[in-house]
Amino acid sequence: MVSLGSAALGVVSGGLGAFAVLRKQSLLGDAISHAALPGIALAFMLTGSKHPLVLVLGAAAAGWIGTLLVIAITRSTYLKEDTALGLVLSVFFGAGLVLLTFIQHRPDAAQAGLDRYLFGQAATQLRRDVAIIAGLGLVAYAVTFLFWKEFKLLSFDREFGASVGMSMRFVDVVLTTVLVIAVVVGLQTVGVVLMAAMIVAPAAAARQWTNRLGVMVALSAGFGALAGVAGSVLSATGAKLPTGPMIVLCLTAIALFSLLLAPARGLVWSFVRHKRSQRVLRVETTLLDLYAMAQQHDDPAHAHSSGALRALGRGNVSGTLGRLEDRGLARQAPGDRWALTEAGREEALRLIGEHGASRHEAEEDA
Amino acid sequence: MTQFQLEIQLIAAVAAVSCALPGVFLVLRRMALMSDAISHSILLGIVLAFFVVENLASPLLILGAAATGVLTVWLVELTHRTRLVREDAAIGLVFPALFSVGVVLIARHAGSVHLDVDAVLLGELAFAPFNRLTIAGHDAGPQALWVMGAVLIANLTFLGLFYKELELTTFDAALAASLGISPALVHYGFMTLVSITAVGAFDAVGSVLVIALMIAPPAAAYLVTERLTAMITVSALFGLLSAILGYWMAHVMDASIAGSMATMAGIVFLVVWLLAPGRGIVALARRHARQRLEFAERMLVIHLMHHENSPDAAEENRLGHLQRHLRWDPEFAARIVRVAERRELLECDPRGELVLTERGRDLARLTMVS
Numbered sequence: 001m002v003s004l005g006s007a008a009l010g011v012v013s014g015g016l017g018a019f020a021v022l023r024k025q026s027l028l029g030d031a032i033s034h035a036a037l038p039g040i041a042l043a044f045m046l047t048g049s050k051h052p053l054v055l056v057l058g059a060a061a062a063g064w065i066g067t068l069l070v071i072a073i074t075r076s077t078y079l080k081e082d083t084a085l086g087l088v089l090s091v092f093f094g095a096g097l098v099l100l101t102f103i104q105h106r107p108d109a110a111q112a113g114l115d116r117y118l119f120g121q122a123a124t125q126l127r128r129d130v131a132i133i134a135g136l137g138l139v140a141y142a143v144t145f146l147f148w149k150e151f152k153l154l155s156f157d158r159e160f161g162a163s164v165g166m167s168m169r170f171v172d173v174v175l176t177t178v179l180v181i182a183v184v185v186g187l188q189t190v191g192v193v194l195m196a197a198m199i200v201a202p203a204a205a206a207r208q209w210t211n212r213l214g215v216m217v218a219l220s221a222g223f224g225a226l227a228g229v230a231g232s233v234l235s236a237t238g239a240k241l242p243t244g245p246m247i248v249l250c251l252t253a254i255a256l257f258s259l260l261l262a263p264a265r266g267l268v269w270s271f272v273r274h275k276r277s278q279r280v281l282r283v284e285t286t287l288l289d290l291y292a293m294a295q296q297h298d299d300p301a302h303a304h305s306s307g308a309l310r311a312l313g314r315g316n317v318s319g320t321l322g323r324l325e326d327r328g329l330a331r332q333a334p335g336d337r338w339a340l341t342e343a344g345r346e347e348a349l350r351l352i353g354e355h356g357a358s359r360h361e362a363e364e365d366a
Numbered sequence: 367m368t369q370f371q372l373e374i375q376l377i378a379a380v381a382a383v384s385c386a387l388p389g390v391f392l393v394l395r396r397m398a399l400m401s402d403a404i405s406h407s408i409l410l411g412i413v414l415a416f417f418v419v420e421n422l423a424s425p426l427l428i429l430g431a432a433a434t435g436v437l438t439v440w441l442v443e444l445t446h447r448t449r450l451v452r453e454d455a456a457i458g459l460v461f462p463a464l465f466s467v468g469v470v471l472i473a474r475h476a477g478s479v480h481l482d483v484d485a486v487l488l489g490e491l492a493f494a495p496f497n498r499l500t501i502a503g504h505d506a507g508p509q510a511l512w513v514m515g516a517v518l519i520a521n522l523t524f525l526g527l528f529y530k531e532l533e534l535t536t537f538d539a540a541l542a543a544s545l546g547i548s549p550a551l552v553h554y555g556f557m558t559l560v561s562i563t564a565v566g567a568f569d570a571v572g573s574v575l576v577i578a579l580m581i582a583p584p585a586a587a588y589l590v591t592e593r594l595t596a597m598i599t600v601s602a603l604f605g606l607l608s609a610i611l612g613y614w615m616a617h618v619m620d621a622s623i624a625g626s627m628a629t630m631a632g633i634v635f636l637v638v639w640l641l642a643p644g645r646g647i648v649a650l651a652r653r654h655a656r657q658r659l660e661f662a663e664r665m666l667v668i669h670l671m672h673h674e675n676s677p678d679a680a681e682e683n684r685l686g687h688l689q690r691h692l693r694w695d696p697e698f699a700a701r702i703v704r705v706a707e708r709r710e711l712l713e714c715d716p717r718g719e720l721v722l723t724e725r726g727r728d729l730a731r732l733t734m735v736s
Contacts, residue, residue, distance in 0.1 A: 240474050
């Protein structure tokens with residue numbers, strides 16, 4: 001039950017979080033989750049019910065108001081978004097704390113359990129809770145599919161959307177509402193503090209694998225589900241590992257893996273590419289160096305000491321020379337002296353021709 | 367007021383001022399959310415340092431935990447610099463991860479660590495006076511007061527020593543670099559200070575209140591003044607006000623002191639946001655309304671002058687016609703005419719025709735020329 005719930009949560013917050021990350025609003029999720037706390041407390045105070053649906057709706061209302069306040073503050077003052085987010089986040093959370101402690105200090109003990117929204121408690125998930133996550137998630141996804149084109153425009157080219165007559169402000173409100181839903185469904189499971197990771201990490205990971213929005217949302221949802229299941233299973237091994245943090249750590253691992261190893265964008269690959277192009281460049285320049293030395297000598301086949309090449313400062317000279325020898329472009333004479341072969345001279349001439357031609361073109365362009 | 371109450375307020379006040387000082391620069395440098403990241407991830411530092419020194423108020427623990435704060439800043443920058451994710455996403459990746467490790471460590475070693483995630487996050491100021499510092503057998507007051515006092519002095523010293531450097535790197539990093547001040551060095555020095563402040567305050571007020579006290583008072587102060595020195599002073603005052611009001615609100619409601627202080631900081635901001643002279647919402651709305659009125663008045667006199675002395679003047683220059691020609695609703699048109707009449711820009715003759723006075727004509731000419 002717990003892994004099912006966490007998987008559903010991962011799908012909802014992960015997939016929908018993709019839009020937040022693309023719109024540079026990653027931390028809006030953090031602000032919404034903190035801002036939701038007074039909503040939970042107020043919903044309980046007003047209705048006296050602890051039904052998760054009531055509390056989630058209260059949370060959503062408060063999270064929504066918090067978001068509107070962030071927008072209002074950035075519009076009407078010259079405070080920047082980070083300040084507005086931090087302000088709403090901490091003040092709402094403080095207010096939530098006041099209400100929670102106020103409720104706790106009341107004589108009736110009916111309030112027990114509200115504080116699990118602070119840190120989340122996946123272990124106590126019931127069928128009802130999973131149903132709420134799945135139900136609200138379905139609604140949010142349905143809206144997303146209906147507004148797919150609009151959301152895409154809002155994320156990538158707001159001005160164009162406005163110019164073709166769409167009310168981007170309305171679309172913004174709809175997308176914000178979807179994001180609010182994605183955040184509040186997770187509060188009970190991972191808690192207020194860690195919800196930010198549920199929104200950001202799957203999307204940041206998915207972004208590394210694709211440049212297509214649809215694929216990114218799907219991947220992000222998949223990563224969320226994977227981390228949800230993995231985290232719940234790990235925490236269920238009974239070694240005193242809390243579920244919420246374990247899910248977040250799984251997400252972090254996925255994100256780290258993606259940042260390092262995703263094809264095309266991964267850091268490891270771009271490092272490898274960088275090294276490879278450095279090597280190609282070194283081989284070519286050394287070849288040209290040898291050619292230039294041969295030009296200045298009466299005998300073109302005269303071998304030159306590798307020390308002369310080293311003096312030019314071309315990095316790993318012996319490795320580069322070895323590579324030239326392997327390709328039959330250079331040959332070694334006794335005493336670590338090197339000369340170009342016939343093929344090497346031709347290759348050098350070809351390279352000079354290429355460079356000469358391109359320089360010629362550049363001059364003509366100028 | 368009992369001695370405990372006084373001490374709690376004293377601790378709160380010192381904490382509020384200590385947080386407001388670096389907060390000003392956080393807000394100005396657009397790094398407000400770094401306080402969010404740092405104040406959460408120092409949990410890990412506190413846990414790790416606690417394993418070593420086993421004393422929550424030890425200066426070593428504070429320094430060790432502050433190192434995690436700086437580590438957070440460095441990790442965020444490292445992640446951001448790969449250009450694979452944006453800075454906001456980098457923050458969102460780093461601090462939950464470090465926080466999670468902290469929570470897991472606490473859960474695993476619950477028996478040996480007398481640390482409560484609740485306490486770190488939420489703080490329990492009400493108990494702070496019970497933890498007392500004794501020097502040579504004498505009671506020297508609450509430990510938290512000493513810790514926060516030291517943090518305040520560290521803040522004041524740093525600000526006093528590096529005010530010029532901070533100001534310059536905040537507003538013109540390029541100029542600072544060209545003058546030989548390393549923006550990176552100032553940045554990390556400043557972030558160390560923020561981390562130390564956050565760690566120092568966590569014990570007394572909890573990390574979420576640290577965010578509130580670092581952001582809300584400077585944000586409010588920024589709406590009141592543009593001068594840096596004034597902004598620092600006003601921030602400290604707002605922080606102080608939030609602390610004292612927050613304490614009494616908690617007293618009345620029998621609720622969390624830290625939460626009340628954060629709420630009060632928010633209320634102070636709200637009041638300033640609404641009422642700040644010149645920049646508050648009320649001032650903006652009034653200016654907007656006045657400009658709208660002024661603009662309409664000028665439209666009216668131009669319209670009247672355009673048609674006066676022409677055959678259709680009797681038809682064009684009357685109240686009822688303005689609705690159609692200038693597309694004003696009747697109420698608005700009547701109001702503008704009333705205002706213009708009172709300011710002696712026009713007169714209403716017995717046939718209902720609006721006739722410009724010399725003053726009205728002057729205004730119309732002036733508007734069209736300029």
